Structures are given as structure tokens and as C-alpha cells.
Amino acid sequence: MSFGRMHRKEDARFIRGRGNYVDDVRLPGMLHGAILRSPHAHARILSIDTSAAEAHPKVRAVITGQTLAGLNLAWMPTLSNDVQAVLATDKVRFQGQEVAFVVAEDAYSARDALELIEVDYEPLDAVVDARRALDEDSPVIRDDLEGRTSNRIFDWEAGDRERTDAIFAGAEVTINQDMIYPRVHPAPLETCGAVADFDKVTGKLTVWCPTQAPHAHRTLYALVAGLPEHKIRVISPDIGGGFGGKVGIYPGYVCAIVGSIVTGRPVKWMEDRSENLMATAFARDYHMSGEVAATRDGVIQAIRVKVLADHGAFNGTAQPTKFPAGFFHVFTGSYDLQAAHCEVTGVYTNKAPGGVAYACSFRVTEAVYLVERLIDVLAAELGLDPAELRLRNLLKPDQFPYTSPTGWEYDSGDYIKTMRMAMDIAGYDKLRAEQADKRARGELMGIGISFFTEAVGAGPRKHMDILGLGMADGAELRVHPTGKAVLRVSCQSQGQGHETTFAQIVGHELGIPADDVEVVHGDTDQTPFGLGTYGSRSTPVSGAATAIVARKVRERARLVAAAMLECSPDDLDWQIDESAEGRAGSWAVRGDPASRKSMQEIALAAHSALELPDGVEGHLDAVTVYNPPNLTYPFGAYICVVDVDPGTGQVKVRRFVAVDDCGVRINPMIVEGQIHGGLADGVGMALMQVMAFDEEGNHLGASFMDYLLPTSMECPSWELGETVTPSPHHPLGAKGVGESATVGSPPAVVNAVVDALAPYGIRHADMPLTPANVWRVIQGDPFRTDLAIP
Amino acid sequence: MQVTITVNGLPYTREVEPRLLLVHFLRDELNLTGTHWGCDTSNCGVCTVQLDGVPVKSCTVLAVMADGHEVTTVEGLERDGELDAVQKGFMECHGLQCGFCTPGMLLTARWLLDREPHPDEGTIREAISGQLCRCTGYENIVKSIQRAAEL
Secondary structure, X not given: OOOOOOXXXXXXXXXXXXXXXXXXXXXXXXXXXXXXXXXXXXXXXXXXXXXXXXXXXXXXXXXXXXXXXXXXXXXXXXXXXXXXXXXXXXXXXXXXXXXXXXXXXXXXXXHHHHOOOEEEEXXXXXXXXXXXXXXXXXXXXXXXXXXXXXXXXXXXXXXXXXXXXXXXXXXXXXXXXXXXXXXEOOOOOOOOEEEEEEEOOOOEEEXXXXXXXXXXXXXXXXXXXXXXXXXXXXXXXXXXXXXXXXXOOOHHHHHHHHHHHHHOOOEEEEOOHHHHHHHOOEEOOEEEEEEEEEXXXXXXXXXEEEEEEXXXXXXXXXXXXXXXXXXXXXXXXXXXXXXXXXXXXXXXXXXXXXXXXXXXXXXXXXXXXHHHHHHHHHHHHHOOOHHHHHHHHEOOHHHXXXXXXXXXXXXXXXXXXXXXXXXXXXXXXXXXXXXXXXXXXXXXXXXXXXXXXXXXXXXXXXXXXXXXXXXXXXXXXXXXXXXXXXXXXXXXXXXXXXXXXXXXXXXXXXXXXXXXXXEEOOEOOOOOOOOOOOOOOHHHXXXXXXXXXXXXXXXXXXXXXXXXXXXXXXXXXXXXXXXXXOOEEEEEEOOEEEEEEEHHHHHHHHOOOOOOOOOOOOOEXXXXXXXXXXXXXXXXXXXXXXXXXXXXXXXXXXXXXXXXXXXXXXXXXXXXXXXXXXXXXXHHHHHOOOOOEEOOOOEOOOOOOOOOOOOOOOOOOOEEEEOOOOOOOOOOOEOOOOOHHHXXXXXXXXXXXXXXOHHHOOOOOOXXXXXXXXXXXXXXXXOOOOEEOO | OEEEEEEOOEEEEEEOOOOOEHHHHHHHHOOOOOOOOOOXXXXXXXXXXXXXXXXXXXXXXXXXXXOOOEEEOHHHOOEOOEOOHHHHHHHHOOOOOOOOOHHHHHHHHHHHHHHOOOOOHHHHHHHOOOOXXXXXXXXXXHHHHHHHHHO
């Protein structure tokens, strides 16, 4: 078995309850930390009295911003070259911000002691509505930054403004639509946490924490804390879901480290669910205004967009440095346009930092939502079927590689085939006929389409870095004497099944069973450097590194085989016996295939007394660093069918068809699982998930009672299809897929609901389409889904 | 307070604070870390265990409430080296990804199949509707339980 449906290696431990998540780490003498958080969205700290907490018999340390300031650790750099308070010193800037850290003998006592800390606050006006953040009279949130007089973080643009404006000026038809992609949270079921263990004797710091980017964390700890990098070991154990929320460094991690240094004992900190939802990385919060220029017969010519991006109180978005709006400028989507332009303004508000998280591919999510909503608005304007409008404008196979108006180079695609397959599976024409019948009876049925192109696998190091760290990934492979292999990679699974998929890649390239390959990841002392798992980059980058390092080993094996067979390496052919268990590979003499050596025989010989030619090192191993030449561009066509109850506004997702093309699938079972999960996310975002705020900046989604996630009852049985257009530049022809469905599905659901509401003359409704919001839309009642402000 | 709780067939007697949650008793006193904790509000269900054979969310049960009762956790599903049918079903049908919700899902699945050996899809969806999974979109969890019913 090489590529194909292989059961996962990691399941054996998970189904027995033998996973090892950060909260399962227990060290001798370990203490427990807890964080005191701000009840205010914006307030000056007048004083903090920790004396009663310090007097608690089980408390071992109380750390405040003042303590950290003495260590020069009160502020830490964010992934976007801003700074973020570890523990607040001057002001609190969002509700839930970290104010003090208590270390105690047990977790319950640490929480008790939080109640003994007295903080005197002077409340300030909060900036809650991003659209008011730049008002003259708006309070300046970041007065810690020298010379700052407004809440503007950046202005950024992409595309060709003049050309775009010219097309709009002469266009036969233009449409525009404002829309909000509301603030949401990835909400992995495992919250964030850390165990820090500083060994005073050796000076070695070990941090266990569920990070998607262990190597980046180690480097940042070295830079922030001034600790030597070789004395820092970051271990990312099993992770209970990440979805982008576990990329950055949170204040709690730094507090646990300081707690361990101060007390000389290991310190564990685990946040609770409210802390997770209030203070760790949110996603989206894009206020978009989009326009389309087209001909009367439905040829789309240009798109123009303005975005107001709410980044919260600190600019902590995790994305390549050169792109303050991430990859949003891929918003021209899957269509053949003449020109496009976008302007993005980022602002501070009194909300938690973040912005890039939640399977968004660095804001491709927002881009796809924008263009796919605009296409439907245009279809309504032109009186065209939305499927037909898309078919007229989708890029054609002979246009690839395709350079988009905003500068992306799409690697490969056959969009119309994928679109047709989705329509066939859905029975599109029949659905439209059914809808017509239902409309005649006054029933609300909607059919929504989304066609997305993703840009994943960051990225080419000349264009992409995070805080100066280029986005190339290392891989290291050793084949032991008996032919069993150990692969070491820098990326880290949060459930994606890397231990299986990456073993399959090695097995495929070396012609050995995937079961004979152990994948080591998530430990900076054991693995080569690389930037981690997010933005669907594991298979595009680390997967490519794995294929290439395995090919290097295979070439070394060829030299050894030549020595064994006493022939020239040039006379050997790589042979795969597909019938053998595990797909056996061997180097065989050309013209004499019986004279051959299997990888296992070669491995033993490579470690033996066999005399090797000059220049051929013994043993069988290799290292590599893979710098991707381009991103990969997976794509897909999604069709959603909903029924809406006109009396209650309740939306029922009846069917969901998803045809994905992510190039070559290494393990189709795992790929389909990833798609299933992303589709559920899309239904959740479209119909129920939102983090709204009241006028004082109180968080209205700080528990799972208020921040609603889809259950088995809201999710239909997903109907999947597949086309395969290999990536021309990836060594395996594979593309990333982890976020495709999260990116592609929300517009399909929203388009379906808006389609259902068409009899009311409705062309747009903002997410989430809860029963109450749908009902208000039907009533024609204007409202904001992101704010609870009268 | 002293409690004696039978966990996976063995009685454990411990001195506990009255406020100690069952999930923390299992994880911290008995080191049975297969039972996870995920929210404070009984919504996510990753802490689900069986109390006297019925699924409960152990984050909203006090250890003292379980005094004198029997608890089954994920560690108790495998018997004499033989995996339970639900464990096999989840492995075969890719019913898990990150594995965090899995123990709770397995215990609810076991309870369901004990009561109803061949549930239809709707029954399965309803049975697991009090538990969240963020990875699978539930599709393969449903299939895993259907598969377990065949084993």
C-alpha cells in the first residue's frame, strides 16, 4: 500500500484514551497557574493589590505586569510586527485581557487566589464598532505606541486601480454589495495551555504546548526572553484541534515560563473555555464593500473592493509579513477578469487580537465569500441562473498557468469539469424544477452555489516569511539497517493524520510498507526547522520535502545497490513490485530484472562491511529543505440546498454537494475527512457562529451556550465528488486541502438561503443566518450581526 | 470527604474536596487522562463517561455524587486485549481526527448500541447530538457507529 485508503496509525492510541495532550502532561512537583483577566474592554489600571493572594497558603507566586516589566517581558512581539501586552501594565484594551498570573500548588487553589487580587480600574470609552474606529473623537487605544494619534493600523492596496476604474466607468452593468464576514472563533475542543519546565542547573527550558508551529515558537521564545535557542525545547504533543488558533504565542505561555523560572518548578497553565473564546485568536471581522462590472450578457470584467478590517487591540494576525491583508487579494476567484483592485484598512478596536485563524488560508476565506456573494448578486441583477453565470466566466483549462489581475499564478485547473460534476451529483435542473413548484406553493427552498479557488502552501521564501523566518520546511529521513525508516518533519498535526500520510509518502518513494515508517514531529529537539502546520501547507511544503528527501535516499540506495551488484549505478532501474505486500521497491540491473536488491537488502548492506565506492558515504539517510516554487491552488464546486421556514426563519440544510480538486490524493480517506470537517465549519459560520459585542465591549459569545457550534443535527450527510488536476510543481502533484471546505462552503450556504428568500426581493443577508436574523431579514429590518447596539 | 467510586470495575477510595468534579477525579486522582475536559457548560461533551451505564458529562458531576457508583471510561472499553466494537468501528471508518472528542463519543456509542443494537442514522445523530466534534463533520462518526453495530 502506498497511496490510498490506509487506516490511520495514530488511531490506536486515540481510541484507547492514550493520546497525550498538553493537559495530560504531569511532571513531578508541578505547580498550576491561572490568569486574572480584565472585566473591562478599555480601562486604565490604577492599582493592583496582590497581597491577599500571596498570603494564600497554597500560592507560590503572583506575577503582574510590573513583575514582568522588571524582566523586560511585559510586552511581546506579535506575528505582525506589533507588540502585545503579556500582562497589562498601563491599560486593559479588551475584555478578557491578561492582568495577573497566580501560581499555586493545585489548579483549584490558583483559581481561588484570583479572587483575592484587587484591581482598581478607571473605565474608558471603548471602541467597539470598527466603522467608528477612525472617527476624530474615537479614543486612541494604542497610546503605548509612541506618536500614535489614531486607531489606523495600515492602509494597503493591490491590483490596478486606474484600469479597474476605467472598466467600471464604461461598464454596461455594475452591482455593489456591502457585507460583513463576522468575527468568529475556531474553538478547537482542546483549549490552549502550556507546561513550562525551566532547569536552573542546565539552563534548559522545556515547553509543552499545543502549537501548530513548534520551531517558530522556539525562535520567538529565544528572541522574546533572551534565552539561547539551543537551550529551548518546544514539544507540541497531541493537539485537540487547532484550525489556526494555535499558531501564535499567547500570554499564558509566557506566564507559565516565567512562573517556572521564578518558582524553580514546572508550571502548568490551562485556560478554560471562556478564556479561550474571549482572548485567543479570533478570525475574519472583515467589513467588505464589493462592486462588479459586467456586460449585459454576463461577462464579468472587473471587481473593486474596499475593506475595513477589525484587528482588535493588538495587531496579532499570523500571516506572511508582506501581506497585511493576508492573501485577500486572491478575491478575483475562479473567473477570467480584465482588472481588479482592492483597498484594505486595518484598525484597532477594543477586542481580542487575532484575525487570521480558523482554516482561512490567510484570508482566502473572506475573498471567496466576497466574490461568490457578488456573483449571485450579479446573477439576480441580470436575471441569469447563478450556475450559468459561473460557467460563462470560469477560467478555461488552457488558461493555466494563469496570472490573475492581482498577481497570483494559479498552477492548474479544470474548473468547468468540476462545476459540471457538482451539478450532476446535485441534479441541478431537477432541483430548480422542484424549487419552482415549491415557490408556487409559497414554500421557501434555496439552492446555493460556490466555486472557489484556494491559494495554499506558503510559501516561496523570496515572497513569504513570518517575522523574517522564510517559509521553507526541512525533512530528515533515516533508513535503519533492517529497512525500517524514521522520518522527521517540522510540521505538526492537529488531527490531520500526518503520521499516516507522511509515512505513505516515504513508503511510496522507497518502496517499503508505510507501516515500516515512523514519523517524528512536534519536538524541536528531534526535528529539522520549518514553519509548521497552518494555511494548508503541510502536504504542499513538508509533504514535498518528504518526497524529495526520500528520493535522495533512493538515489543513495542506488549507489549502494550498484556496489552490491558490482555494476554501474547508471545500469540500474528503479523497479516497483505492485503485487508485493506494501509495494516492494528495488534497484534492478537493466535488462536483467532478476538481478536486483530490495530497499531492505540495500539498507543492511549500507550499514555493513561492504566496500563502497569512493565518495559514497555509508548508511542510508538524507536531509533536505524544501522551498516551494509557488503556492498550490486547489479548487472546488459546492452546491447547498436549504429549506427555510417562513414563520420562524429556521434554515435546514437538506443537502450539500462538494466536489473538490486538490490534485493527487495521498490518502483519500483522510482528505475526505478533512473536507467533511470544513463543510461543517461552513454551515456553522453561515448559520450560527458569531462573536458579537455590546456597546461597552462586552463579549456576547464567551461560552458554548452563546457561541453556537454545529452538532450532528444541523449537519446533513455530505455528498462528495472528486476531480484530479495535479499540481505541476509539487513533486507528488498534490495540493493542500485542509481549509478548502471551510473556505468554500459558507458562501454556498448563504447563497442558498438568499436564494430561498428571493421571493421577498432579498439579495443579501449577513452571516450568521440564525432563525432570528433570517426573520428580521424577511421583515426588512436593517441590523448588524456583529454588534448588539441599539 | 471520603468517596469510593468503582471505575472500570475496580473500586478506588480517595479523600476529596466536596467541590471536586468527577472529570478531575478521573484525570488527576486516578490518572485516567482519556477523559477530556473542553468547556465549562456541559455543551461539548468531551468529558462524557458512563455513570452506572448511562452517559453523563463528568464536568457537571461532582466526585461525591459518584460515591458508591460505577463509572466506565474509555480506558475500560478494551477487554482482555480485545477492542470494543465501537473502537474498531471508529478506526475502520475514520471516525476521528484529533481524537479529543473520541472517548466521549465512544462511550455514548456503546450505550446506544447496548440499548438499540441496530440504530438508524437519525437515531445515531440524535444520540451524539449533545457532543461536539470539530473535525469530522459527524459523517464518519455516524458511519463508525453503524459499522460497530455490524461487528
